[in-house]
Amino acid sequence: MNNKVLFILLVSIFFSTSMMITGCKKSEINPYTTGDVNIVGYLEKNIDSFSLFKQILDRTGNSAFLNAYGAYTIFAPTNSGVKTWLTKINAATVDAADMTKLQDMVKFHLLVDTITTSAFKDGKLPVPTMLGQFLVTGVGAKGGVSSYLVNRQAMISKSNIKVGNGIIHVIDNVLEPSTLTIAKQLEAKAEYSIFVQAMKETGYYDLLNTVDADTTKRWMTVIAESNKAFADSGITSYSMLKAKYSKTSNPSNTNDSLHMYMAYHILSGIKFLGDIITSPSHQTLQPQEVVSVQLKDQEVVLNEVEFNGVFEKGITVNRTSSDNAATNGVWHDAQAHFTLKFRKPTALFWEVTTFSEILKLPAYYKKQNYTWTRQSESDQPLKDIVWGWGPLAGTNTITYYYNSSSSNSITGYGAVNFDAIQMPMGLPNRPIWWELTTPPIIKGKYKVWICYIQRKQSSGSNELCQVSINGDVMPNTMNFTQTRPSGTDPELEAIGWKRYTESTNAIYAGRLVGVYDFKTTKRQTIRFTPLNGTQNDNYLDMIQFIPIDDQSQYLPRFKTDGTKIYQ
Incomplete structure (x- = not known):
């Protein structure tokens, strides 16, 4: 077989294979995709649009490596954008421009990774530029046409141009890196003068004016307050702010409330809004204090x-x-003035049946049962109650259970509000763990009581569970099949039990799983993991977190309408 015939045969096999693959899998075609050149080659093929940017690459010595093998993303400004930028920096030509500015300009437009618009979000890109700063993307409009906006400085006119060594995004303006620290940027704005003065008096100005060479320590995030935000709360000068918060008359003292106020407005790490909304809370520089976050109607x-x-x-x-x-x-x-609030540990009597998804169903809440079923392992129908997928996927459900009939042997005898959540668990075909996110708990030491309705699915049923909080295993186990022992309130408390409802029926059991020291005021997680047994009929009514210093751990009790009683 000669070489020509062999070549034709190989090409035929390639196209046949390609047709088979594309027949099975949808293929997206980008009209701006070209794999036959590298980044510099693409610019040269479109020199009418990129001659000035190509000239900058040449002068800074970047053309060689951007025309070689690699994996890069470059935001390439067109000639009109480069001309505007050269005028702004007072350079008549590329050759007349300051070399350092040209080098930084290239670094700020280049990422050592291949980032397509599928990775864009309302916030920073996942990797920094070669200059060490992050680019921020969003959506903007120009001439009635929506497009991606980069750093609020340039619109992307062509995106996802695939070349041999990466991705090109064409932009209409040059991106300009930040040249000032957080402290300097805020100081340059008169409308933040009160906040800036507080930064200086507390010593945080110096911290926020530092660019640490160690990038693991460099980044910080500040939630600043304008003079208007202060004025809306009756604070019109720094002296008024100091008088309100500084109790030691020394704001640089870490125990001074003004110092704490400022620390509470600073987060470690670089967190654009797109990053902030991905977590329900963020640690501040004030030890053990967090800011909680919600996204409501696109508002942070x-x-x-x-x-x-x-x-x-x-x-x-x-x-x-x-x-x-x-x-x-x-x-x-x-938008407004805020500060941390000092709260002492306070008991939380949490009705686990008050999760948001059932509250949005008035036809069912406190009226009738409702069941959610996970359709797949990746499916979690509830926001604050999640569970581990059973290997055989037999019973992957959660039920809001309600029955107020006095003849009902589950909730009808005395459950709080006559409802509970039914949590099947246990290998091999039921959820292998349950995890609930609590309402906010004020930091401090608490005794943790699991209040449940005892049931046995069969005479031999056993559902022994390990309980963990924030990943820490509690010292005592609990068992959904075990009734409450008999005894007086002090006797029960001494052995880790209590009666939590008005009903004296022993199926309503409060079990102490241990003491937990919550270091931070925020929402916490509590997990149930079965150690032995498997059944569907596990009914959880309440979880109570009671400070260890409270005089009584067994009072108040609860009536079936949720009313507290102290006897």
């Missing part, structure tokens, strides 16, 4: 919580004046 809301039935309205972050990148992090603008 901080510290909106309910403590013991009292609703505390949160603080909205101004999106349009946030995500301000600096050389050492990013800062955001709070």
Whole structure:
């Protein structure tokens, strides 16, 4: 077989294989994709649009490595964008421009990774540029046409151009890196003068004016307050702010409330709004204090919580004046004045049946049963109650159980509000663990009581469980098939039991699983893992977190309508 015939045969096999593959899998075609050149080759093929950027690459010595093998993403500005930038930096030509500025310009447009628009989100890109700063993406409009906006400075006109050594995104302007620290940026804005003065007096200005060479320590995030935000709370000067918070008259003292106020407005790490909303809380520089986060109607809301039935309205972050990148992090603008609140440990009597998904179903809540079923291992139908997928996927459900009939032997005898959640568990075909996210718990030491309704699915049923909080295993186990022992309240408490409802029926059992020291005020997680046995009929009514210093661990008890009683 000669070489020509062999070549034709190989090509035929290639195209036949390709047709088979594309017949089975959808293929996306990008009209701007080309794999026959590298980044520099693409710019040269489109020199009418990129001659100035190509000239910058040549002068800075970057053309050689961007025309070689690698995996890069480059944001390539067109000639019109480069001309505008050269005018801005007072350079008549590329050759007349300062070399350091040209080098930084290239580094700021280049990422050592292949990032397509599928990785874009309302926030920073997943990797920093070669200059060490992050790019921020969003969606903008120009001439009535929506497109991706980069750093609020340039629109992407062509995206995802695949070349031999990476990805090219064409932009209409040059991206300009931050040249100031968080401290300097805020100081340059007169509308933040009170906040900046507080930064200086507490010593945090110096920290926020530092660009640490160690990138693991460099980045910080500040939630700043404008003078208007202060004024809306009756604070019109720094002296008024100091008078309100500084109890030691020395704001640099870490025990001073003004110092704590400022520490509470600083988060470690670089967190754009797109990063902030991915977690329900973030640790601040004030030890053991967090800001909680919710996304409500596309608004980022901080510290909106309910403590013991009292609703505390949160603080909205101004999106349009946030995500301000600096050389050492990013800062955001709070719409109103806020500070940390010092609370003493307070008992939480948590009705686990009050999760958001059932509250949105008034036809069922406190009326009738409702069951959620996981359709697949990746499916989790509830936000704050999740469970481990049973290997055989036989029973992967959770039921809101309600029955107020006095003849009902589960909730009808005396469950709080006549309801509970039914949690099947146990190998091999039931959930292998359950994890619930609590309401906010104020930091401190608490005794943790699991209040359940005892049931045995069969005479031999046993559902011994290990309980863990935030991943820490509690010292005592509990068993959904075990009734409450008999005895007086002090006698029961001494052996780790209590009667939590008005009913004296022993199926309503409160079991102490141990003492837990919550280091941070926030929502916590509690997990049930079966150690022995398997059954469907596990009914959880309440979980109570009672400070260890409270005089009584067994009072109050609860009536079936949820009313507390102290006898």
